[in-house]
Amino acid sequence: MRLYRPRKWKRLAAAAVILLLLAAFINGWYWLPTGRLTVHQVKAAAAALPIMEPLSGRVLFVSPHPDDETLAAGGLLQDVIERGGQVYVVFLTSGDGFEWDARATNREVNVDRADMLRLGLRRMNEARAATAALGIPKDHIFFLGFPDQGLTPIYLQNYLSPYTSPHTGVNRVPYAGTFAPGKPYTGKELDRQLAAVYDQVKPDTVLAPSAQDGHPDHRTAAYVSSRLATQRGEKLYFYLVHGGLEWPLPKGKHEELPLAPPRPTWQGLKWNRYPVTDHQRKRQIEAIKAYKTQLMVVPRFMWAFVRQNELLLPAPAEGAPIPPADLGK
Template identity: 80%
Template structure:
């Protein structure tokens, strides 16, 4: 008696082939056709982007979560300091809403509010270690301690009434080492604290998440940072971390490849390549290693940012017309 009929063998073979080709596409295995196409597309899109002039002066990076600064701009921030500039990072949340991260850390499927608060403290310490690897001084870091996955609700529904995090069970900043411990989770308080950081740093340039980012915390941070920068006349550039399904491609670590955006243009503006040196890339790797809790769950995603360049998108100049292609979007 045959275990498999010929038709079943064909189905099984077709399924396995599809899985292997998909894996090649995602991981950039260029010894298979789909992987080769991924590598070729990434290389060609990146090559067509303009190379950005180096940043200098006082640069403030607005980071919704600990690790965004290292993934999106680990090389850029080092380059600013190498040119005599100063780098500051403000972490809006402490990353205390990623339950899979907590599960991996405590090795238990069930997590409590206390577990999530401990995760927030751990990620703040990881951020400090990552900043040290990048060469950013400790006193140039600002932790606000607002809730992960809560920034949108805080800015819209809870501007005046405190928001209670479903992950930690608290409605005010619970962490020591933050800018204003014990202050309520309201949009008004978030605006006040972020403005206080801008006042203290007096940045020449602000790096903020793109409004095209797929994570709601990032989109809300984009609006907050953009509004403040435009009010104060600071130069503004956008970065990207969550660029859509499977971005960035290929997954895993590919040091020799460039980083290409999911779309070369966004809102009528073109992304720019910011070259990264071997030394800067090596220090970025050490900074990524500092985020041990994240690497347990998102390792292949995080390593995909270690490339020949990073990406920035200039904010539109004040009063510039909306490109026709973006009307109605």
């Protein structure tokens, strides 16, 4: 048997140590230095954020995909209801573009367009179960049925002409139980339907995706939903789901830890902490369990949102100056 040279063993040992420390950093393993550093940084960053006043009244959550509402605001939405308010959720897409979901669900490497359409229906049903677990009435839920991973080209390139989803092969809303089935995938139709939901709900507060979000569907939804909200004079807050590489840290379920943003401030605005109770976390966990397709693929990402608080970024007042320290960031 051929033995490895000592130098090669040293390189392998060094690589193993680096991988172990990296895993500790990502997962927050307290028993290793990098894990303790991650936890310390998260606690310090969260403690520096202002605590937000509770929301009340009629709150509309704009969700690009099924699960965003539960991850970003599962406790907050319960809190609104517990305080006598009303919560509504509008799902812009049906999550029918995540092929790894379809592969995991079908247990097959190759998936076709029919599989993706079935995935869209399944994720809509998961969203119904999740929002019910959070206590949101079923008649407060709206599905628009636009294509996952298609919001940006729809809005920027196909505002008037129908967009065909490469995942499902359709260019119109194919799902029963949606707000306007059969309508074309155009930016104009997305504007029209979302405006009609706003008109029907008449929200006091809109929770929209942040333009900082790393997912293009979220960034497009940020523009569309915030523009409509500001036109109507509705109070507006932003939330975050895809905050960059490995956010949120640490991965996995850490209910005893706070949630901290990847950057505390953005364009002169500071993220706020919204405290979550033990009871609200338990119901959030049940809602996350409803998203079985997502848990098959990204479980540690999903569980990382079960924390002591959630995060909201207040929209700036019109014409408010940006502090000089944040200019150019």
